Amino acid sequence: xxxxxxxxxxxxxxxxxxxxxxxxxxxxxxxxxxxxxxxxxxxxxxxxxxxxxxxxxxxxxxxxxxxxxxxxxxxxxxxxxxxxxxxxxxxxxxxxxxxxxxxxxxxxxxxxxxxxxxxxxxxxxxxxxxxxxxxxxxxxxxxxxxxxxxxxxxxxxxxxxxxxxxxxxxxxxxxxxxxxxxxxxxxxxxxxxxxxxxxxxxxxxxxxxxxxxxxxxxxxxxxxxxxxxxxxxxxxxxxxxxxxxxxxxxxxxxxxxxxxxxxxxxxxxxxxxxxxxxxxxxxxxxxxxxxxxxxxxxxxxxxxxxxxxxxxxxxxxxxxxxxxxxxxxxxxxxxxxxxxxxxxxxxxxxxxxxxxxxxxxxxxxxxxxxxxxxxxxxxxxxxxxxxxxxxxxxxxxxxxxxxx
Amino acid sequence: xxxxxxxxxxxxxxxxxxxxxxxxxxxxxxxxxxxxxxxxxxxxxxxxxxxxxxxxxxxxxxxxxxxxxxxxxxxxxxxxxxxxxxxxxxxxxxxxxxxxxxxxxxxxxxxxxxxxxxxxxxxxxxxxxxxxxxxxxxxxxxxxxxxxxxxxxxxxxxxxxxxxxxxxxxxxxxxxxxxxxxxxxxxxxxxxxxxxxxxxxxxxxxxxxxxxxxxxxxxxxxxxxxxxxxxxxxxxxxxxxxxxxxxxxxxxxxxxxxxxxxxxxxxxxxxxxxxxxxxxxxxxxxxxxxxxxxxxxxxxxxxxxxxxxxxxxxxxxxxxxxxxxxxxxxxxxxxxxxxxxxxxxxxxxxxxxxxxxxxxxxxxxxxxxxxxxxxxxxxxxxxxxxxxxxxxxxxxxxxxxxxx
Numbered sequence: 001x002x003x004x005x006x007x008x009x010x011x012x013x014x015x016x017x018x019x020x021x022x023x024x025x026x027x028x029x030x031x032x033x034x035x036x037x038x039x040x041x042x043x044x045x046x047x048x049x050x051x052x053x054x055x056x057x058x059x060x061x062x063x064x065x066x067x068x069x070x071x072x073x074x075x076x077x078x079x080x081x082x083x084x085x086x087x088x089x090x091x092x093x094x095x096x097x098x099x100x101x102x103x104x105x106x107x108x109x110x111x112x113x114x115x116x117x118x119x120x121x122x123x124x125x126x127x128x129x130x131x132x133x134x135x136x137x138x139x140x141x142x143x144x145x146x147x148x149x150x151x152x153x154x155x156x157x158x159x160x161x162x163x164x165x166x167x168x169x170x171x172x173x174x175x176x177x178x179x180x181x182x183x184x185x186x187x188x189x190x191x192x193x194x195x196x197x198x199x200x201x202x203x204x205x206x207x208x209x210x211x212x213x214x215x216x217x218x219x220x221x222x223x224x225x226x227x228x229x230x231x232x233x234x235x236x237x238x239x240x241x242x243x244x245x246x247x248x249x250x251x252x253x254x255x256x257x258x259x260x261x262x263x264x265x266x267x268x269x270x271x272x273x274x275x276x277x278x279x280x281x282x283x284x285x286x287x288x289x290x291x292x293x294x295x296x297x298x299x300x301x302x303x304x305x306x307x308x309x310x311x312x313x314x315x316x317x318x319x320x321x322x323x324x325x326x327x328x329x330x331x332x333x334x335x336x337x338x339x340x341x342x343x344x345x346x347x348x349x350x351x352x353x354x355x356x357x358x359x360x361x362x363x364x365x366x367x368x369x370x371x372x373x374x375x376x377x378x379x380x381x382x383x384x385x386x387x388x389x390x391x392x393x394x395x396x397x398x399x400x401x402x403x404x
Numbered sequence: 405x406x407x408x409x410x411x412x413x414x415x416x417x418x419x420x421x422x423x424x425x426x427x428x429x430x431x432x433x434x435x436x437x438x439x440x441x442x443x444x445x446x447x448x449x450x451x452x453x454x455x456x457x458x459x460x461x462x463x464x465x466x467x468x469x470x471x472x473x474x475x476x477x478x479x480x481x482x483x484x485x486x487x488x489x490x491x492x493x494x495x496x497x498x499x500x501x502x503x504x505x506x507x508x509x510x511x512x513x514x515x516x517x518x519x520x521x522x523x524x525x526x527x528x529x530x531x532x533x534x535x536x537x538x539x540x541x542x543x544x545x546x547x548x549x550x551x552x553x554x555x556x557x558x559x560x561x562x563x564x565x566x567x568x569x570x571x572x573x574x575x576x577x578x579x580x581x582x583x584x585x586x587x588x589x590x591x592x593x594x595x596x597x598x599x600x601x602x603x604x605x606x607x608x609x610x611x612x613x614x615x616x617x618x619x620x621x622x623x624x625x626x627x628x629x630x631x632x633x634x635x636x637x638x639x640x641x642x643x644x645x646x647x648x649x650x651x652x653x654x655x656x657x658x659x660x661x662x663x664x665x666x667x668x669x670x671x672x673x674x675x676x677x678x679x680x681x682x683x684x685x686x687x688x689x690x691x692x693x694x695x696x697x698x699x700x701x702x703x704x705x706x707x708x709x710x711x712x713x714x715x716x717x718x719x720x721x722x723x724x725x726x727x728x729x730x731x732x733x734x735x736x737x738x739x740x741x742x743x744x745x746x747x748x749x750x751x752x753x754x755x756x757x758x759x760x761x762x763x764x765x766x767x768x769x770x771x772x773x774x775x776x777x778x779x780x781x782x783x784x785x786x787x788x789x790x791x792x793x794x795x796x797x798x799x800x801x802x803x804x805x806x807x808x
Contacts, residue, residue, distance in 0.1 A: 043675070044675035045675075143676060143677075201665070202656060202660060203659040203663045203664055204654075206684065207651045207659060208648075208651060210681075210683070210687055211644060211648045214643070214644050214647060215622075217677075218622075218623065219622065239618070239622070240615060240619045243618060247608065247612060250608075252607075252608045252746075255606070255607035255611060261604065261605070261610070271448035273543075273617060273708065275614075277607075277614075277711065279611050279614070280611070283615065284614075313665075339656075339743075
């Protein structure tokens, strides 16, 4: 199944290239480049070429290439899943789950995490250079879908010479990719763990995304999407978008527990529009730190991809048809207080998988942390992921060492 | 209890004054003006003077002045509760509930609805003219609270010579005012109906409001709040704020039922950032129509007033203390699918009222329409309001005619 892919080459980029734009030259990342002979065929009917995918790997690929785990990142995540982020200098976004001795054990598995196409950390996206013009794509970049992201990941696997993944794991938008992997490439995945996600974006979720996009586009510094060319940056609009989205990642209970009505560095209201309340100060920080590391147009593209996501629509509106007689092992995980992707959405996935005759286990984790629980210290999540992968590894003939 | 109020005078404003600014000269409204001898003493420690309150009345005040019902409007409402709005030309926002033969029957009750202080439909607020400078107040207007709104309403009642209200009714921010009426002026209200509200704004609600404010303030046309003086208008920022808030007024189920993932005037995605989905188109319309009738700074002030609202904090953090031995009859109403002011908040009010020994009835209405249910065609709501007021009227010695 692995095709010869002579045009794709891997180049390591390191910190000493900074401060080059991470969009084209991602720091601390590997980059797979796909030339004119290897276009990415998009759902929009466009062939994107050339393009590149930035990625990271952790652990060692075994001799039979049977221990690869693909991790799919969420809307604002990237490939720096288990190592320090080159921009923020913070730990990898899933270091609690992935690493030596962790549930996704890099002593045992070869972990791959790629920046999605449309992203802004080195995979081709609106902030990348359009080789035809020598300028950033901006809105000339084609609109992409979750399936396009997965197609690009499949091409990366070809490039790496990996036929089949042992597992695909991801939460939120990452979970959508996981489901799409199972639907589009059932023979190329042994097991999948879609977490805190859905097979289609709800009207409420589309609505929240649309508000975020309007916030970005309302900022005059967005310049019709040409801000990189014109030396501008819609920081304020993107910050507002992030603030609004961030509320949806937390539960009402978590916000109450963390902040309640506590004042920030004061005992009485100031009767002003300062950030009197801790929760206001926290949100403002979320907004301002986000714009340091994320591209506004990428935010538009990735939210749009999520909105378009609807697996059933691609299968005669019958979700079970997407997974009919699937050989894949599923482990569906949801969180009780997640109101962005309610646990009912995960139940719907499980019902469809049952109807399709697929092998599925389902864990609904009780927590008040909301959607973001998948990124937080959730011992039950860790135990479930470890247990499911252990059993799958056994079934897959993987022993404990990485070299087998 | 009614004080002589020689400085307050009432002037009727009519359509022929248009297109004057409604902020100072509201169309189709009455205006009570309060001079230097009648300042509004604000929670911020400032005496606002002069100031004015725009209001509407419906029905006739009876001879004993015992049939007055005060209706308190929500964040983006105004005094045009039961008659055509002079700007939008739409029906009054609560015409389903208030009018001849309606649950709040204007053949029987004298209905008063006043624009809140801080508003933009004729009561003093940030878009009003500061008489000291001859220019719109902008951010020089003092920050106001729910209690300040209620104080101004009490002064309006003095002006109208009304000692005691038969009832105070309102939903959302209007419900907060209703609760504040019961807490601050228990002798001046016979009965109250707080609907879809809370005794304090939650962290999540503060967070949503803060995002809305940031959206307004991020718009360069806001000009640090001086847009009216500088001939600008932060339309886009205010529209984004409204779009985000509007999502919180509806339930996930209502959005799904109304829009689902239906496309707007097309059968396939356009692979663009157009409003492909009906829900996007709907939200954009909500945003753009809102800015035609609302002032951006008023939006900041009124959201802030809601954020500051916390009745218990004013009573040693014991909610029951706010209503101790209250003679007021309470009818607390909530909606099961309201996630902005969850029904649990209303239960907390009821528990506090029980602890305070107050007379309370509670109705939790089952609906999937979300917070906005209080403004919609909800037969159960109408029946409950009618029944509660009928019983209260009997207890208050009100007969069916308006003249008694």
